[in-house]
Amino acid sequence: xxDIRDYDETFSEPTARATTAVxxxxxxxxxxxxxxxxxxxxxxxxxxxxxxxxxxxLTPFLVTLSVSFKDRAEVFADPGLIPSxxxxxxxxxxxxxxxxxxxxxxxxxxxxxxxxxxxxxxVPAAYAFARFNxxxxxxxxxxxxxxxxxxxxxxxxxIYRLAVAVGALDSRLTLIVVYTGMLLPxxxxxxxGFFQQIPREIEEAANVDGASLxxxxxxxxxxxxxxxxxxxGVLAFREAWNEFTLVLVLTSTPGKRTLPYELYLMQGIEGIxxxxxxxxxxxxxxxxxxxxxxxxxKYVVAGLISGSGK
Amino acid sequence: MLYGVWQxxxxxxxxxxxxxFVGFLNYTEMFSSDSFWHSFNRTAIFVFGSLIVGTTLGLxxxxxxxxxxxxxxxxxxxxVAPYIISNVAAAVMxxxxxxxxxxxxxxxxxxxxxxxxxxxxDQGLAMLVVIFTQVWTDLPLTILLLLGGLMTIDKSYxxxxxxxxxxxxxxxxxxxxxxxxxxxxxxTVWLSYSTLxxxxxxxxxxxxxxxxxxxxxxxxxxxxxxRNLEFNQALxxxxxxxxxxxxLTLGYVAIxxxxxxxx
Numbered sequence: 053x054x055d056i057r058d059y060d061e062t063f064s065e066p067t068a069r070a071t072t073a074v075x076x077x078x079x080x081x082x083x084x085x086x087x088x089x090x091x092x093x094x095x096x097x098x099x100x101x102x103x104x105x106x107x108x109x110l111t112p113f114l115v116t117l118s119v120s121f122k123d124r125a126e127v128f129a130d131p132g133l134i135p136s137x138x139x140x141x142x143x144x145x146x147x148x149x150x151x152x153x154x155x156x157x158x159x160x161x162x163x164x165x166x167x168x169x170x171x172x173x174x175v176p177a178a179y180a181f182a183r184f185n186x187x188x189x190x191x192x193x194x195x196x197x198x199x200x201x202x203x204x205x206x207x208x209x210x211i212y213r214l215a216v217a218v219g220a221l222d223s224r225l226t227l228i229v230v231y232t233g234m235l236l237p238x239x240x241x242x243x244x245g246f247f248q249q250i251p252r253e254i255e256e257a258a259n260v261d262g263a264s265l266x267x268x269x270x271x272x273x274x275x276x277x278x279x280x281x282x283x284x285g286v287l288a289f290r291e292a293w294n295e296f297t298l299v300l301v302l303t304s305t306p307g308k309r310t311l312p313y314e315l316y317l318m319q320g321i322e323g324i325x326x327x328x329x330x331x332x333x334x335x336x337x338x339x340x341x342x343x344x345x346x347x348x349x350k351y352v353v354a355g356l357i358s359g360s361g362k
Numbered sequence: 363m364l365y366g367v368w369q370x371x372x373x374x375x376x377x378x379x380x381x382x383f384v385g386f387l388n389y390t391e392m393f394s395s396d397s398f399w400h401s402f403n404r405t406a407i408f409v410f411g412s413l414i415v416g417t418t419l420g421l422x423x424x425x426x427x428x429x430x431x432x433x434x435x436x437x438x439x440x441x442v443a444p445y446i447i448s449n450v451a452a453a454v455m456x457x458x459x460x461x462x463x464x465x466x467x468x469x470x471x472x473x474x475x476x477x478x479x480x481x482x483x484d485q486g487l488a489m490l491v492v493i494f495t496q497v498w499t500d501l502p503l504t505i506l507l508l509l510g511g512l513m514t515i516d517k518s519y520x521x522x523x524x525x526x527x528x529x530x531x532x533x534x535x536x537x538x539x540x541x542x543x544x545x546x547x548x549x550t551v552w553l554s555y556s557t558l559x560x561x562x563x564x565x566x567x568x569x570x571x572x573x574x575x576x577x578x579x580x581x582x583x584x585x586x587x588x589r590n591l592e593f594n595q596a597l598x599x600x601x602x603x604x605x606x607x608x609x610l611t612l613g614y615v616a617i618x619x620x621x622x623x624x625x
Contacts (some may be wrong), residue, residue: 119458
Protein backbone atom coordinates (compact mmCIF):
# COMPACT_ATOMS: atom_id res chain seq x y z
CA UNK A 53 0.00 0.00 0.00
CA UNK A 54 2.77 2.38 0.88
CA ASP A 55 4.16 2.47 -2.63
CA ILE A 56 0.81 3.45 -4.04
CA ARG A 57 0.51 6.26 -1.55
CA ASP A 58 3.96 7.46 -2.59
CA TYR A 59 2.76 7.45 -6.14
CA ASP A 60 -0.20 9.60 -5.23
CA GLU A 61 2.01 12.06 -3.45
CA THR A 62 4.37 12.44 -6.36
CA PHE A 63 1.38 13.16 -8.51
CA SER A 64 -0.28 15.56 -6.14
CA GLU A 65 2.65 17.95 -6.26
CA PRO A 66 2.05 19.24 -9.79
CA THR A 67 -1.65 19.18 -8.98
CA ALA A 68 -1.14 21.56 -6.12
CA ARG A 69 0.64 23.90 -8.49
CA ALA A 70 -2.10 23.49 -11.05
CA THR A 71 -4.76 24.26 -8.47
CA THR A 72 -3.05 27.43 -7.34
CA ALA A 73 -2.61 28.45 -10.95
CA VAL A 74 -6.31 28.00 -11.54
CA UNK A 75 -7.83 29.21 -8.30
CA UNK A 76 -5.17 31.48 -6.84
CA UNK A 77 -5.09 33.75 -9.84
CA UNK A 78 -8.85 34.14 -10.07
CA UNK A 79 -10.20 37.65 -9.67
CA UNK A 80 -12.63 36.88 -6.80
CA UNK A 81 -11.27 37.08 -3.30
CA UNK A 82 -11.76 33.92 -1.27
CA UNK A 83 -13.78 35.30 1.68
CA UNK A 84 -16.52 37.09 -0.19
CA UNK A 85 -19.96 35.56 -0.58
CA UNK A 86 -19.92 35.94 -4.33
CA UNK A 87 -16.57 34.16 -4.47
CA UNK A 88 -17.84 31.30 -2.40
CA UNK A 89 -20.96 30.85 -4.49
CA UNK A 90 -18.92 31.00 -7.65
CA UNK A 91 -16.53 28.43 -6.30
CA UNK A 92 -19.44 26.18 -5.37
CA UNK A 93 -20.89 26.50 -8.86
CA UNK A 94 -17.50 25.80 -10.36
CA UNK A 95 -17.05 22.72 -8.20
CA UNK A 96 -20.44 21.44 -9.28
CA UNK A 97 -19.63 22.15 -12.91
CA UNK A 98 -16.35 20.25 -12.58
CA UNK A 99 -17.94 17.30 -10.86
CA UNK A 100 -20.62 16.80 -13.52
CA UNK A 101 -18.16 15.39 -16.09
CA UNK A 102 -16.46 13.42 -13.34
CA UNK A 103 -19.75 11.80 -12.39
CA UNK A 104 -20.33 11.29 -16.10
CA UNK A 105 -17.01 9.48 -16.33
CA UNK A 106 -17.86 7.19 -13.43
CA UNK A 107 -21.32 6.43 -14.84
CA UNK A 108 -19.91 5.91 -18.35
CA UNK A 109 -17.31 3.44 -17.15
CA LEU A 110 -19.16 1.59 -14.43
CA THR A 111 -22.67 1.22 -15.88
CA PRO A 112 -21.82 -1.76 -18.10
CA PHE A 113 -20.16 -3.49 -15.13
CA LEU A 114 -23.06 -2.83 -12.76
CA VAL A 115 -25.69 -3.91 -15.25
CA THR A 116 -23.79 -7.11 -15.94
CA LEU A 117 -23.37 -7.71 -12.23
CA SER A 118 -27.09 -7.22 -11.72
CA VAL A 119 -28.05 -9.63 -14.49
CA SER A 120 -25.61 -12.26 -13.25
CA PHE A 121 -27.53 -12.53 -9.96
CA LYS A 122 -30.90 -13.09 -11.61
CA ASP A 123 -32.30 -16.27 -13.05
CA ARG A 124 -33.15 -16.63 -16.70
CA ALA A 125 -36.83 -15.74 -16.43
CA GLU A 126 -36.28 -12.92 -14.01
CA VAL A 127 -34.02 -11.14 -16.47
CA PHE A 128 -36.99 -10.49 -18.72
CA ALA A 129 -39.64 -10.14 -16.02
CA ASP A 130 -37.83 -7.70 -13.79
CA PRO A 131 -35.64 -5.17 -15.58
CA GLY A 132 -34.71 -3.36 -12.36
CA LEU A 133 -31.06 -2.92 -11.47
CA ILE A 134 -31.36 -4.59 -8.06
CA PRO A 135 -32.54 -8.19 -8.39
CA SER A 136 -35.57 -9.02 -6.27
CA UNK A 137 -34.34 -12.50 -5.40
CA UNK A 138 -30.59 -12.56 -5.95
CA UNK A 139 -29.13 -16.01 -6.47
CA UNK A 140 -25.83 -17.55 -7.38
CA UNK A 141 -27.30 -20.08 -9.81
CA UNK A 142 -25.58 -18.54 -12.82
CA UNK A 143 -22.20 -18.61 -11.11
CA UNK A 144 -22.45 -22.22 -10.01
CA UNK A 145 -23.61 -23.12 -13.50
CA UNK A 146 -20.60 -21.43 -15.11
CA UNK A 147 -18.11 -22.64 -12.52
CA UNK A 148 -19.13 -26.27 -12.97
CA UNK A 149 -19.24 -26.16 -16.77
CA UNK A 150 -16.42 -27.94 -18.52
CA UNK A 151 -15.97 -25.17 -21.07
CA UNK A 152 -15.25 -22.59 -18.39
CA UNK A 153 -12.83 -24.75 -16.43
CA UNK A 154 -10.73 -25.83 -19.40
CA UNK A 155 -10.68 -22.42 -21.03
CA UNK A 156 -9.82 -20.81 -17.71
CA UNK A 157 -6.88 -23.16 -17.31
CA UNK A 158 -5.83 -22.55 -20.90
CA UNK A 159 -5.97 -18.80 -20.40
CA UNK A 160 -3.94 -19.14 -17.23
CA UNK A 161 -1.30 -21.31 -18.90
CA UNK A 162 -1.09 -19.06 -21.96
CA UNK A 163 -1.06 -15.93 -19.79
CA UNK A 164 1.68 -17.09 -17.46
CA UNK A 165 3.66 -18.60 -20.35
CA UNK A 166 3.50 -15.37 -22.33
CA UNK A 167 4.53 -13.34 -19.30
CA UNK A 168 7.52 -15.54 -18.52
CA UNK A 169 8.66 -15.87 -22.11
CA UNK A 170 8.34 -12.14 -22.76
CA UNK A 171 10.44 -11.35 -19.70
CA UNK A 172 12.91 -14.16 -20.39
CA UNK A 173 13.61 -12.93 -23.93
CA UNK A 174 12.88 -9.23 -23.58
CA VAL A 175 14.92 -8.42 -20.50
CA PRO A 176 18.29 -9.90 -21.58
CA ALA A 177 17.82 -8.48 -25.07
CA ALA A 178 17.09 -5.04 -23.68
CA TYR A 179 20.04 -5.27 -21.31
CA ALA A 180 22.32 -6.09 -24.20
CA PHE A 181 20.96 -3.19 -26.23
CA ALA A 182 21.37 -0.79 -23.34
CA ARG A 183 24.79 -1.81 -22.04
CA PHE A 184 26.88 -3.25 -24.82
CA ASN A 185 28.07 -1.51 -27.92
CA UNK A 186 27.98 -3.81 -30.86
CA UNK A 187 27.81 -3.38 -34.58
CA UNK A 188 24.37 -2.52 -35.98
CA UNK A 189 22.94 -1.97 -32.53
CA UNK A 190 20.67 0.90 -33.55
CA UNK A 191 19.54 -0.77 -36.73
CA UNK A 192 18.68 -3.94 -34.86
CA UNK A 193 16.79 -2.00 -32.24
CA UNK A 194 14.71 -0.32 -34.94
CA UNK A 195 14.18 -3.69 -36.56
CA UNK A 196 12.76 -4.98 -33.28
CA UNK A 197 10.04 -2.39 -33.49
CA UNK A 198 8.71 -3.50 -36.86
CA UNK A 199 6.12 -6.05 -35.68
CA UNK A 200 4.58 -3.39 -33.47
CA UNK A 201 3.60 -1.40 -36.53
CA UNK A 202 1.58 -4.23 -38.00
CA UNK A 203 -1.88 -4.67 -36.47
CA UNK A 204 -3.04 -8.14 -35.53
CA UNK A 205 -5.54 -7.84 -38.35
CA UNK A 206 -2.66 -7.80 -40.82
CA UNK A 207 -1.08 -10.95 -39.42
CA UNK A 208 -4.23 -13.02 -38.91
CA UNK A 209 -4.13 -14.72 -42.29
CA UNK A 210 -0.33 -15.13 -42.57
CA ILE A 211 -0.08 -16.55 -39.07
CA TYR A 212 -2.97 -18.91 -39.66
CA ARG A 213 -1.40 -20.24 -42.84
CA LEU A 214 1.99 -20.52 -41.18
CA ALA A 215 0.44 -22.45 -38.29
CA VAL A 216 -1.33 -24.74 -40.74
CA ALA A 217 1.89 -25.26 -42.66
CA VAL A 218 3.91 -26.29 -39.60
CA GLY A 219 1.00 -28.12 -37.94
CA ALA A 220 0.88 -25.77 -34.97
CA LEU A 221 -2.86 -25.15 -34.82
CA ASP A 222 -4.66 -25.86 -31.56
CA SER A 223 -1.61 -25.54 -29.40
CA ARG A 224 -1.12 -23.44 -26.31
CA LEU A 225 2.54 -23.10 -27.18
CA THR A 226 1.64 -21.46 -30.50
CA LEU A 227 -0.48 -18.91 -28.68
CA ILE A 228 2.29 -18.22 -26.19
CA VAL A 229 4.83 -17.73 -28.97
CA VAL A 230 2.53 -15.53 -31.03
CA TYR A 231 1.59 -13.30 -28.09
CA THR A 232 5.20 -13.06 -27.00
CA GLY A 233 6.11 -12.04 -30.53
CA MET A 234 3.50 -9.30 -30.36
CA LEU A 235 4.63 -8.05 -26.95
CA LEU A 236 8.41 -8.23 -27.41
CA PRO A 237 8.89 -4.99 -29.35
CA UNK A 238 7.17 -3.01 -26.62
CA UNK A 239 8.93 -4.95 -23.87
CA UNK A 240 12.39 -4.48 -25.37
CA UNK A 241 11.92 -0.78 -26.05
CA UNK A 242 10.57 -0.04 -22.60
CA UNK A 243 13.29 -2.06 -20.89
CA UNK A 244 16.07 -0.42 -22.89
CA GLY A 245 14.82 2.90 -21.58
CA PHE A 246 14.81 1.66 -17.99
CA PHE A 247 18.23 0.05 -18.18
CA GLN A 248 19.70 3.23 -19.61
CA GLN A 249 18.36 5.12 -16.61
CA ILE A 250 20.29 2.91 -14.21
CA PRO A 251 23.62 4.70 -13.78
CA ARG A 252 26.48 2.78 -15.31
CA GLU A 253 28.64 3.80 -12.33
CA ILE A 254 26.74 1.57 -9.92
CA GLU A 255 27.57 -1.44 -12.04
CA GLU A 256 31.16 -0.32 -12.50
CA ALA A 257 31.54 0.01 -8.73
CA ALA A 258 30.22 -3.51 -8.29
CA ASN A 259 32.61 -4.64 -10.98
CA VAL A 260 35.54 -3.16 -9.04
CA ASP A 261 34.31 -4.99 -5.96
CA GLY A 262 34.72 -8.21 -7.90
CA ALA A 263 31.13 -8.94 -8.90
CA SER A 264 30.67 -11.07 -11.99
CA LEU A 265 28.25 -10.19 -14.80
CA UNK A 266 25.72 -12.57 -13.26
CA UNK A 267 26.28 -11.11 -9.80
CA UNK A 268 25.72 -7.59 -11.11
CA UNK A 269 22.53 -8.65 -12.85
CA UNK A 270 21.26 -10.53 -9.83
CA UNK A 271 22.00 -8.04 -7.06
CA UNK A 272 22.02 -4.65 -8.77
CA UNK A 273 20.20 -4.56 -12.06
CA UNK A 274 17.31 -6.90 -11.27
CA UNK A 275 16.14 -5.12 -8.09
CA UNK A 276 16.37 -1.74 -9.80
CA UNK A 277 14.50 -2.94 -12.86
CA UNK A 278 11.86 -4.89 -10.93
CA UNK A 279 9.03 -2.32 -11.25
CA UNK A 280 9.40 -2.11 -15.01
CA UNK A 281 9.60 -5.88 -15.26
CA UNK A 282 6.33 -6.13 -13.35
CA UNK A 283 4.81 -3.61 -15.71
CA UNK A 284 5.87 -5.57 -18.75
CA GLY A 285 4.66 -8.78 -17.16
CA VAL A 286 1.24 -7.24 -16.55
CA LEU A 287 1.02 -5.97 -20.11
CA ALA A 288 1.99 -9.38 -21.44
CA PHE A 289 -0.51 -11.16 -19.22
CA ARG A 290 -3.27 -8.77 -20.21
CA GLU A 291 -2.58 -9.33 -23.88
CA ALA A 292 -2.68 -13.10 -23.51
CA TRP A 293 -5.71 -13.06 -21.24
CA ASN A 294 -7.84 -10.77 -23.41
CA GLU A 295 -6.70 -11.43 -26.95
CA PHE A 296 -9.57 -12.66 -29.06
CA THR A 297 -9.14 -12.49 -32.81
CA LEU A 298 -5.93 -14.51 -33.06
CA VAL A 299 -7.07 -17.25 -30.71
CA LEU A 300 -10.22 -17.41 -32.82
CA VAL A 301 -8.27 -18.39 -35.91
CA LEU A 302 -5.50 -20.38 -34.23
CA THR A 303 -7.62 -22.81 -32.22
CA SER A 304 -10.64 -24.91 -33.05
CA THR A 305 -10.94 -27.85 -30.66
CA PRO A 306 -12.83 -27.22 -27.41
CA GLY A 307 -9.94 -28.20 -25.14
CA LYS A 308 -7.57 -25.53 -26.42
CA ARG A 309 -9.66 -22.37 -26.39
CA THR A 310 -9.07 -19.46 -24.07
CA LEU A 311 -11.71 -17.53 -22.13
CA PRO A 312 -12.60 -14.81 -24.66
CA TYR A 313 -13.17 -17.41 -27.37
CA GLU A 314 -15.35 -19.53 -25.09
CA LEU A 315 -17.34 -16.49 -24.08
CA TYR A 316 -17.81 -15.57 -27.72
CA LEU A 317 -19.12 -19.05 -28.48
CA MET A 318 -21.43 -18.95 -25.49
CA GLN A 319 -23.39 -16.14 -27.12
CA GLY A 320 -24.11 -18.18 -30.19
CA ILE A 321 -24.52 -21.77 -29.09
CA GLU A 322 -27.68 -21.66 -27.04
CA GLY A 323 -31.01 -21.11 -28.74
CA ILE A 324 -32.45 -18.91 -26.02
CA UNK A 325 -29.80 -16.55 -24.80
CA UNK A 326 -28.63 -17.42 -21.31
CA UNK A 327 -28.01 -13.89 -20.15
CA UNK A 328 -27.27 -14.60 -16.47
CA UNK A 329 -24.79 -17.25 -17.56
CA UNK A 330 -23.10 -14.91 -20.02
CA UNK A 331 -22.97 -12.17 -17.42
CA UNK A 332 -21.48 -14.48 -14.80
CA UNK A 333 -18.98 -15.83 -17.33
CA UNK A 334 -17.96 -12.30 -18.26
CA UNK A 335 -17.44 -11.25 -14.67
CA UNK A 336 -15.51 -14.39 -13.83
CA UNK A 337 -13.30 -13.68 -16.85
CA UNK A 338 -12.71 -10.15 -15.70
CA UNK A 339 -12.28 -10.92 -12.01
CA UNK A 340 -8.80 -12.52 -11.96
CA UNK A 341 -7.30 -9.66 -13.86
CA UNK A 342 -9.08 -7.12 -11.66
CA UNK A 343 -7.49 -8.80 -8.64
CA UNK A 344 -4.06 -8.48 -10.23
CA UNK A 345 -4.85 -5.03 -11.50
CA UNK A 346 -5.75 -3.51 -8.15
CA UNK A 347 -2.35 -4.61 -6.81
CA UNK A 348 -0.27 -3.30 -9.69
CA UNK A 349 -2.47 -0.50 -10.99
CA LYS A 350 0.31 2.07 -11.12
CA TYR A 351 2.38 -0.14 -13.39
CA VAL A 352 -0.59 -0.63 -15.67
CA VAL A 353 -1.17 3.10 -15.95
CA ALA A 354 2.52 3.72 -16.57
CA GLY A 355 2.61 0.94 -19.16
CA LEU A 356 -0.52 2.22 -20.82
CA ILE A 357 1.04 5.62 -21.27
CA SER A 358 4.36 4.35 -22.55
CA GLY A 359 2.71 1.71 -24.73
CA SER A 360 0.69 4.32 -26.53
CA GLY A 361 3.45 5.16 -28.96
CA LYS A 362 2.77 2.09 -31.06
CA MET B 363 9.62 -21.07 -34.55
CA LEU B 364 9.71 -17.60 -33.10
CA TYR B 365 11.78 -16.60 -36.08
CA GLY B 366 9.04 -17.99 -38.28
CA VAL B 367 6.38 -15.96 -36.51
CA TRP B 368 8.48 -12.85 -36.81
CA GLN B 369 9.17 -13.51 -40.44
CA UNK B 370 5.47 -13.77 -41.08
CA UNK B 371 5.04 -10.42 -39.45
CA UNK B 372 7.51 -8.93 -41.85
CA UNK B 373 6.49 -10.71 -44.97
CA UNK B 374 2.84 -9.89 -44.90
CA UNK B 375 2.70 -8.60 -48.44
CA UNK B 376 4.87 -11.21 -50.07
CA UNK B 377 2.72 -13.98 -48.63
CA UNK B 378 -0.06 -12.52 -50.73
CA UNK B 379 1.68 -13.79 -53.83
CA UNK B 380 0.26 -17.20 -54.51
CA UNK B 381 2.25 -20.00 -56.10
CA UNK B 382 0.20 -19.02 -59.08
CA PHE B 383 1.08 -15.46 -59.83
CA VAL B 384 -1.99 -13.36 -60.55
CA GLY B 385 -0.57 -9.88 -60.37
CA PHE B 386 -3.06 -7.33 -59.18
CA LEU B 387 -6.08 -9.49 -59.93
CA ASN B 388 -7.06 -9.69 -56.26
CA TYR B 389 -6.99 -5.94 -56.05
CA THR B 390 -8.89 -5.26 -59.25
CA GLU B 391 -11.53 -7.77 -58.16
CA MET B 392 -11.68 -6.14 -54.75
CA PHE B 393 -12.14 -2.65 -56.17
CA SER B 394 -14.91 -3.78 -58.46
CA SER B 395 -16.87 -5.67 -55.81
CA ASP B 396 -19.94 -4.13 -54.22
CA SER B 397 -19.45 -5.79 -50.85
CA PHE B 398 -16.01 -4.23 -50.56
CA TRP B 399 -17.30 -0.72 -51.16
CA HIS B 400 -20.19 -1.38 -48.81
CA SER B 401 -17.71 -2.28 -46.07
CA PHE B 402 -15.60 0.74 -47.03
CA ASN B 403 -18.55 3.06 -46.39
CA ARG B 404 -19.43 1.30 -43.15
CA THR B 405 -15.81 1.64 -42.02
CA ALA B 406 -15.81 5.34 -42.79
CA ILE B 407 -18.86 5.83 -40.55
CA PHE B 408 -17.34 3.60 -37.88
CA VAL B 409 -13.93 5.29 -37.83
CA PHE B 410 -15.10 8.90 -37.98
CA GLY B 411 -18.01 8.25 -35.64
CA SER B 412 -15.62 6.74 -33.09
CA LEU B 413 -13.19 9.62 -33.60
CA ILE B 414 -15.85 12.25 -32.93
CA VAL B 415 -17.38 10.49 -29.92
CA GLY B 416 -14.01 9.36 -28.55
CA THR B 417 -12.20 12.68 -28.86
CA THR B 418 -15.12 14.67 -27.47
CA LEU B 419 -15.54 12.40 -24.45
CA GLY B 420 -11.78 12.07 -24.04
CA LEU B 421 -11.31 15.86 -23.91
CA UNK B 422 -14.26 16.34 -21.59
CA UNK B 423 -13.12 13.68 -19.13
CA UNK B 424 -9.46 14.69 -19.35
CA UNK B 425 -10.29 18.31 -18.54
CA UNK B 426 -12.43 17.19 -15.60
CA UNK B 427 -9.79 14.78 -14.31
CA UNK B 428 -7.07 17.40 -14.66
CA UNK B 429 -8.65 19.41 -11.83
CA UNK B 430 -8.52 16.48 -9.42
CA UNK B 431 -5.60 14.45 -10.76
CA UNK B 432 -3.66 12.60 -8.08
CA UNK B 433 -6.17 13.33 -5.39
CA UNK B 434 -8.63 10.59 -6.17
CA UNK B 435 -7.15 7.19 -6.68
CA UNK B 436 -10.62 5.77 -7.20
CA UNK B 437 -11.18 7.92 -10.28
CA UNK B 438 -7.91 6.85 -11.82
CA UNK B 439 -8.77 3.21 -11.28
CA UNK B 440 -12.20 3.77 -12.81
CA UNK B 441 -10.71 5.53 -15.82
CA VAL B 442 -8.46 2.63 -16.67
CA ALA B 443 -10.99 -0.12 -15.94
CA PRO B 444 -12.20 -0.68 -19.55
CA TYR B 445 -8.60 -1.24 -20.62
CA ILE B 446 -8.34 -4.47 -18.67
CA ILE B 447 -11.48 -5.96 -20.24
CA SER B 448 -11.34 -8.12 -23.33
CA ASN B 449 -13.29 -7.00 -26.38
CA VAL B 450 -15.64 -9.94 -26.05
CA ALA B 451 -16.45 -9.16 -22.42
CA ALA B 452 -17.15 -5.55 -23.36
CA ALA B 453 -19.39 -6.75 -26.18
CA VAL B 454 -21.41 -8.98 -23.83
CA MET B 455 -21.81 -6.13 -21.36
CA UNK B 456 -23.05 -3.72 -24.00
CA UNK B 457 -25.33 -6.33 -25.46
CA UNK B 458 -26.99 -6.65 -22.06
CA UNK B 459 -27.03 -2.87 -21.60
CA UNK B 460 -28.64 -2.24 -24.98
CA UNK B 461 -30.97 -5.23 -24.95
CA UNK B 462 -34.37 -4.16 -26.28
CA UNK B 463 -36.43 -6.30 -23.91
CA UNK B 464 -34.76 -5.75 -20.56
CA UNK B 465 -31.81 -3.44 -21.22
CA UNK B 466 -31.30 -0.72 -18.66
CA UNK B 467 -31.10 1.93 -21.37
CA UNK B 468 -34.59 1.23 -22.68
CA UNK B 469 -35.89 1.00 -19.13
CA UNK B 470 -34.38 4.42 -18.53
CA UNK B 471 -35.98 5.79 -21.69
CA UNK B 472 -39.35 4.40 -20.70
CA UNK B 473 -39.34 6.63 -17.62
CA UNK B 474 -39.63 9.51 -20.04
CA UNK B 475 -42.33 7.74 -21.99
CA UNK B 476 -40.01 6.86 -24.83
CA UNK B 477 -40.45 3.43 -26.27
CA UNK B 478 -36.86 2.27 -26.63
CA UNK B 479 -35.90 0.87 -30.02
CA UNK B 480 -34.35 -2.55 -30.51
CA UNK B 481 -30.83 -1.18 -30.79
CA UNK B 482 -28.94 -4.11 -32.21
CA UNK B 483 -31.62 -5.17 -34.69
CA ASP B 484 -31.91 -1.76 -36.29
CA GLN B 485 -29.51 -1.15 -39.16
CA GLY B 486 -28.75 2.45 -38.25
CA LEU B 487 -28.66 2.08 -34.48
CA ALA B 488 -26.50 -1.06 -34.47
CA MET B 489 -23.60 0.99 -35.82
CA LEU B 490 -24.16 3.51 -33.06
CA VAL B 491 -23.94 0.77 -30.42
CA VAL B 492 -20.78 -0.61 -32.02
CA ILE B 493 -19.22 2.87 -32.03
CA PHE B 494 -20.04 3.41 -28.37
CA THR B 495 -18.67 0.01 -27.37
CA GLN B 496 -15.47 0.59 -29.33
CA VAL B 497 -15.02 4.03 -27.81
CA TRP B 498 -15.69 2.60 -24.36
CA THR B 499 -12.83 0.14 -24.72
CA ASP B 500 -10.46 2.70 -26.25
CA LEU B 501 -11.22 5.71 -24.09
CA PRO B 502 -8.80 5.04 -21.17
CA LEU B 503 -5.80 5.55 -23.39
CA THR B 504 -7.27 8.67 -24.99
CA ILE B 505 -8.00 10.18 -21.59
CA LEU B 506 -4.52 9.38 -20.25
CA LEU B 507 -2.82 10.79 -23.34
CA LEU B 508 -4.77 14.03 -23.14
CA LEU B 509 -4.34 14.22 -19.38
CA GLY B 510 -0.59 13.77 -19.79
CA GLY B 511 -0.63 16.61 -22.31
CA LEU B 512 -2.58 18.87 -19.97
CA MET B 513 -0.07 18.26 -17.19
CA THR B 514 2.85 19.34 -19.35
CA ILE B 515 1.32 22.65 -20.40
CA ASP B 516 3.38 25.54 -19.12
CA LYS B 517 1.36 27.31 -16.43
CA SER B 518 2.65 30.70 -17.51
CA TYR B 519 0.44 30.56 -20.62
CA UNK B 520 -2.62 30.11 -18.45
CA UNK B 521 -1.51 32.85 -16.08
CA UNK B 522 -0.89 35.22 -18.97
CA UNK B 523 -4.33 34.52 -20.36
CA UNK B 524 -5.84 35.19 -16.93
CA UNK B 525 -4.13 38.55 -16.84
CA UNK B 526 -5.61 39.27 -20.24
CA UNK B 527 -9.02 38.48 -18.78
CA UNK B 528 -9.68 35.18 -20.53
CA UNK B 529 -12.02 32.88 -18.67
CA UNK B 530 -13.31 29.31 -18.81
CA UNK B 531 -14.43 28.46 -22.27
CA UNK B 532 -12.38 31.13 -24.06
CA UNK B 533 -9.25 29.88 -22.37
CA UNK B 534 -9.98 26.29 -23.28
CA UNK B 535 -10.78 27.24 -26.86
CA UNK B 536 -7.85 29.54 -27.57
CA UNK B 537 -5.10 28.47 -25.17
CA UNK B 538 -5.47 24.96 -23.80
CA UNK B 539 -6.77 23.10 -26.84
CA UNK B 540 -4.19 24.56 -29.27
CA UNK B 541 -1.43 23.75 -26.77
CA UNK B 542 -2.88 20.27 -26.52
CA UNK B 543 -2.79 19.81 -30.31
CA UNK B 544 0.12 17.30 -30.30
CA UNK B 545 -1.68 15.02 -27.85
CA UNK B 546 -4.98 15.35 -29.69
CA UNK B 547 -3.11 14.40 -32.85
CA UNK B 548 -1.58 11.32 -31.25
CA UNK B 549 -4.87 10.19 -29.78
CA THR B 550 -6.60 10.75 -33.12
CA VAL B 551 -4.00 8.69 -34.94
CA TRP B 552 -4.25 5.94 -32.36
CA LEU B 553 -8.05 5.89 -32.20
CA SER B 554 -8.26 5.81 -35.96
CA TYR B 555 -5.75 2.95 -36.15
CA SER B 556 -7.59 1.07 -33.45
CA THR B 557 -11.00 1.37 -35.12
CA LEU B 558 -9.77 0.81 -38.65
CA UNK B 559 -8.08 -2.45 -37.75
CA UNK B 560 -10.37 -3.34 -34.85
CA UNK B 561 -12.18 -6.61 -35.29
CA UNK B 562 -12.91 -7.94 -31.80
CA UNK B 563 -15.72 -5.60 -30.80
CA UNK B 564 -17.57 -5.77 -34.11
CA UNK B 565 -17.24 -9.52 -34.39
CA UNK B 566 -18.38 -10.23 -30.85
CA UNK B 567 -21.14 -7.64 -30.74
CA UNK B 568 -22.87 -7.91 -34.10
CA UNK B 569 -20.75 -10.12 -36.34
CA UNK B 570 -21.27 -7.54 -39.08
CA UNK B 571 -25.06 -7.66 -38.91
CA UNK B 572 -27.91 -6.84 -38.98
CA UNK B 573 -28.00 -7.19 -42.77
CA UNK B 574 -24.32 -6.26 -43.01
CA UNK B 575 -25.01 -2.87 -41.46
CA UNK B 576 -21.87 -3.07 -39.33
CA UNK B 577 -19.73 -4.94 -41.87
CA UNK B 578 -16.53 -2.94 -41.54
CA UNK B 579 -13.48 -3.68 -43.66
CA UNK B 580 -11.84 -5.60 -40.83
CA UNK B 581 -14.99 -7.70 -40.58
CA UNK B 582 -15.05 -8.09 -44.37
CA UNK B 583 -11.46 -9.33 -44.30
CA UNK B 584 -12.33 -11.86 -41.61
CA UNK B 585 -15.39 -13.05 -43.52
CA UNK B 586 -13.50 -13.42 -46.79
CA UNK B 587 -10.63 -15.25 -45.12
CA UNK B 588 -12.28 -17.55 -42.61
CA ARG B 589 -15.81 -18.01 -43.92
CA ASN B 590 -15.17 -17.97 -47.67
CA LEU B 591 -11.60 -19.29 -47.22
CA GLU B 592 -10.30 -16.93 -49.90
CA PHE B 593 -7.06 -16.08 -48.15
CA ASN B 594 -5.38 -14.19 -50.95
CA GLN B 595 -8.35 -11.93 -51.46
CA ALA B 596 -8.43 -11.34 -47.71
CA LEU B 597 -4.77 -10.34 -47.77
CA UNK B 598 -5.57 -7.82 -50.48
CA UNK B 599 -8.15 -6.27 -48.15
CA UNK B 600 -5.72 -6.35 -45.22
CA UNK B 601 -3.06 -4.63 -47.30
CA UNK B 602 -5.56 -2.02 -48.41
CA UNK B 603 -6.50 -1.37 -44.76
CA UNK B 604 -2.83 -0.90 -43.82
CA UNK B 605 -2.20 1.47 -46.73
CA UNK B 606 -5.35 3.39 -45.83
CA UNK B 607 -4.18 3.60 -42.24
CA UNK B 608 -0.83 5.03 -43.33
CA UNK B 609 -2.56 7.58 -45.59
CA LEU B 610 -4.96 8.63 -42.82
CA THR B 611 -2.07 9.05 -40.41
CA LEU B 612 -0.23 11.26 -42.90
CA GLY B 613 -3.44 13.22 -43.37
CA TYR B 614 -3.89 13.79 -39.64
CA VAL B 615 -0.29 14.88 -39.27
CA ALA B 616 -0.66 17.31 -42.17
CA ILE B 617 -3.80 18.80 -40.63
CA UNK B 618 -2.10 18.97 -37.23
CA UNK B 619 0.88 20.80 -38.75
CA UNK B 620 -1.28 23.38 -40.42
CA UNK B 621 -3.16 23.94 -37.18
CA UNK B 622 0.07 24.53 -35.33
CA UNK B 623 1.33 27.01 -37.89
CA UNK B 624 -1.79 29.10 -37.57
CA UNK B 625 -1.04 30.03 -34.00
